[in-house]
Amino acid sequence: MSDNCSRREFFANALKLAAVAAIPVGALKILEPGEAKAAIAKTGVRWGFVVDTHKCIGCGFCVKACKNENEVMYDAPVSRTWVERYVVTKDGEVHADTPNAARDGFTTPKIHGQVIPDSEITKAFFVPKLCNQCENPPCVQVCPVGATYQAPDGVVLVDRTWCIGCGYCIMACPYGVRFFHPQFKVAEKCNFCYHRISQGMKTACVDACPTGARMIGNLKDPNDPVTKIVLNERVGVLKDEYGTKPQVFYLGLDKNVR
């Protein structure tokens, strides 16, 4: 090998290097004008959810419906949505549980193996939980490959073909709504039944709820019943202190709710 490198050789090699370096650029996708417009356009929709805890009877129909609708194994202990039971006793103790995500409702008065006498109970209630579709979602922030993202209408989605399964999003969610899908082995979460709401339907849990405790609507539409509740009633959100700006609003939220 010659120690000298002619200018001609140098340029030839530089060109080869540039060609090799350009290959990863090929991985970038060039959008059609229509696609680009859709990607940046502001939509007139922001999905939001209202849970009226006064109405929830803890039947678990919502959990059942969700599992069936969204192909989350029926017997798996994980779920996109669940219902919690809270029992507060006279001494101020809070007893809470969610047996099997309340898929079958609450079939026994026992909480963690303990029966609380009725005379001791000061208040008891149910709280349905689901993804809060946060305005500032920490799960989206921490995904190392951008496999989870927020749609323009606010719903946080997961790309099952791109998720590497690191679990960082699961760790980052303060609400514990994420888990690994038992079958697809990628991050899984409630997406407000995106396939249904984008077709003008309600979510499976809203349809299944016998008491109307769950409502979904467009927060950008001032005439939407959900928006009216959020604007006119005294609503609360879960774990406000994390700064995630949750978009699931609760009527009758108790301070003991975790």
Added chain:
Amino acid sequence: MVESAASAIHGAEWTIKELFVYPNEFIYWSIQIVMYPLMTGLVAGAFVLSSLYHVFKQEDLKDIAKFSLIFSFALLFAAPMPLMFHLQQPQRGIQVFFTPHFTSAISAFGIVFFTYYIIVACEIWFVYREFAVKQMKALEGKEGFGNSLLRAIYRVFSLGVHDISEQALHRDHKAVTILAGIGIPVACFLHGYAGFIFGSVKANALWMTPLMPVIFIMSAIVSGIALCILTYIIIMEWQKYRAKSARRAWGMSAEEIGGAEIDVIRKTSKYLVGFMIAAITLELLDLVFRGYTSLKSWDILRSVIYGKDFVNIFILQYTLGNLVPFLMLVIPGLTVRRTAVATMLVLLGVFMMRYNVVIGGQAFSLTFAGYMHYHLPIIPHSIDTYKEGLFGALTIAVMPFVLFYWINKALPTLRYK
């Protein structure tokens, strides 16, 4: 059916829930995520040790500098392996390089890791170029497959730069100094970012602290130096033992080999003690601060730290892993054997620190009203229980030593007297 569905859930295998825990909560980050910061920490620590000689001209570290540089390289290859074992979709792991999402701390992995990898590789080249060229020339004309293979390796290694004049070597040294200098902040960044991954998770009450990256860097350097000292002792003593038992190994007597040099060990362990003080101070500051400010999460944290994880934190980590080796190293009249035991304890301490952060951070529920207990799978009965079990962790732990063994064959790191 219930059984199979439950075991299909990642994490259900080794998580036992107690009291009120959300249904989707499991210990998702298990033993491999303990191994990951441990390994990158060792990389960073080993590199910093070698840089103390190359940059700050600590002549007393000359012997161990080459060794720790090569060891750092071997560790560097093994460092991403825990992540590959952990990922649910390991075949997509490469996407972190191709489609990094820069708001994520993990996405920095590709850039930081490769920058570091290049720096270490270049530094090794400059350090060993002279040796490789000399070996190549010495092996010239020698027969036998082994010799020609070695010669080919050295030829490739030298990249065709065969100039070993005084001037050229001087330039090599200068390059090493510069690379080692750049390497220190990059090594700290490599590990600091691992700390950032944890420290920035606002959902986790135990992890979230801005001190986390600094704590990680300090304990990383501690673990790296400890492992280098320990491996150095083991190798040197092993050579001495072999020479004694075989009378003349490689034509050298036991006296000529001499075993581990206590001077090298004493000086290196001074640095170890220094960084240990920094690491422990920061960790205790974090603990005191949490107790003093006692935020909403403190009740459950206290019950984990002073209750459920007491043995892991205060006995194994702070007492056995920090206090005991600290005393062993500062009491005058340090011997090789005492150092070996002390460094082993230091490594135990750092491992337990990682364990208590990663597993301890998931020992309590997001509800702050329930607990999760981790049971390390010992006997694997599925891919998951191997990968995220004892044997998966051992595979990772052994990897750098195997790599080091092979690299050391071509690029010997330790001089025998």
